Amino acid sequence: MINIKNINAFIFLFILLLPSLSFTQERELYKELYDSYEDFKEKSIEKRRFTQAEIQPLIDEFKKKKDFEVAKVGESIEGRPLQLISVGSGEIDVFLWSQMHGDESTATMAIFDILNFLDSEEFSEEKEEMLKNVKLHFLPMLNPDGAQRFQRRNLLGVDINRDALRLQSPESKTLKRVRDSLEADFGFNLHDQSTYYNAERTPKPATISYLAPAYNYEKSINEVRRAAMQVIVQMNDILQGYAPGQVGRYNDDFEPRAFGDNIQKWGTSTILIESGGYPNDPEKQEIRKLNFVSILAAVFSIAQGDYKNADISEYEEIPNNDRKLFDLKLTGLTYELLGEEYILDLGINQREIQDKNLDYFYDAYIVDRGDLSTFYGYEEMEASGYRLVEGMVYPEIFRNLDKLQQENISEILQEGYAYVALKELPEENFIDLPINLIAEDFIISDNLQANFFLEKEGKLEYAVINGFLVDLSKEKFGVKNALILD
The missing domain is CATH 2.30.40.10 (Urease, subunit C, domain 1)
Incomplete structure (x- = not known):
């Protein structure tokens, strides 16, 4: 005779374990991505100082590929093109922009590694499933005039990340216009931070720091910001396997002029990623690899929706950034x-x-x-x-x-x-x-x-x-x- 209670208990246990089983499988995927990273690394840019002219041939190659869309969406003050590379057919729009500050290039390198991964034949089933659910939009090197001089600000001398309200610069206008046209569900604001930041009360550098920016002075948590926090919890969990104790949490004081804070306010769940220091890695090649893995982990999590299972209390447990290195x-x-x-x-x-x-x-x-x-x-x-x-x-x-x-x-x-x-x-x-x-x-x-x-x-x-x-x-x-x- 079949015991209904036992069957119900088994079903309950199976449902309870399903998220953890899925996440275990994902961990294995991310390990495979980490181990095979060199297959996707863009070898033409391996130094932090590079210009828009050096990445333009890479962008031009993606114009020829059938699954990728490349559109010129604006120009810098000096007339350098700002270009959006899109791939995927899903209903969830994920917008990633890098090098808002011209001397913060780590994530730009990682973006081209990710694009190479998406264009490769490897992991085809996983990518096909992911790209059914999301559409990715990359805007690499938002500040090409600054990158030309490897300086933080644009040619006007404006910090683009403090121009979200006044929109004085063409680069700022482009970022706002693209975000609005996409009505992006998720946004990744990709930066570099000082190598002298450490994870609070530890000797370890804050190799990667995350932030779900506040959208008001009260630092309220609505569903938009909550989703960003949950994605960060997933990313941190993955990175601890490769850079244990080297993840920090960036200061979340509200800055009313900043793009991250405002994009969060405008309804896009925004994740700030800051690339800091790593021992004996002056060109930030190991940190670039960590960006590659953690951003892809985040995108897979968004595509599958499993970030929703993350407990945001774990976000608060990430050590604050300190500057004691x-x-x-x-x-x-x-x-x-x-x-x-x-x-x-x-x-x-x-x-x-x-x-x-x-x-x-x-x-x-x-x-x-x-x-x-x-x-x-x-x-x-x-x-x-x-x-x-x-x-x-x-x-x-x-x-x-x-x-x-x-x-x-x-x-x-x-x-x-x-x-x-x-x-x-x-x-x-x-x-x-x-x-x-x-x-x-x-x-x-x-x-x-x-x-x-x-x-x-x-x-x-x-x-x-x-x-x-x-x-x-x-x-x-x-x-x-x-x-x-x-």
């Missing part, structure tokens, strides 16, 4: 001043300086000193027992760089010299050698510079050259560049 942190070193000894921590950052060719070099500076026990570093050294010795100028003046390169620079460093004077300085601002070059009459500042040595028991064991920590006992020094100072 240095490139290099030295703890507990001894510093002598006016005959007295003090114990100091030092925090050093290596800022990027851009040249006219859109290349860049590092110019380090000491950000803070004192008790930095609540701060962290991408690289850290416990320097207790070490005495700080300021870098000296080598007594011999060399005619030019060729003459200097005939010397043993390792020995020069081991003697405590951080600067060498040349009669003929190169025209550049930086040098690939691990020592700074100066003009004959250059005067080093009395303020402590990020060029010094660490001495222990009368022996120099470490150097800090332009903010890079050097172990003097090793043959190779990891100094990305030193400076040429005239």
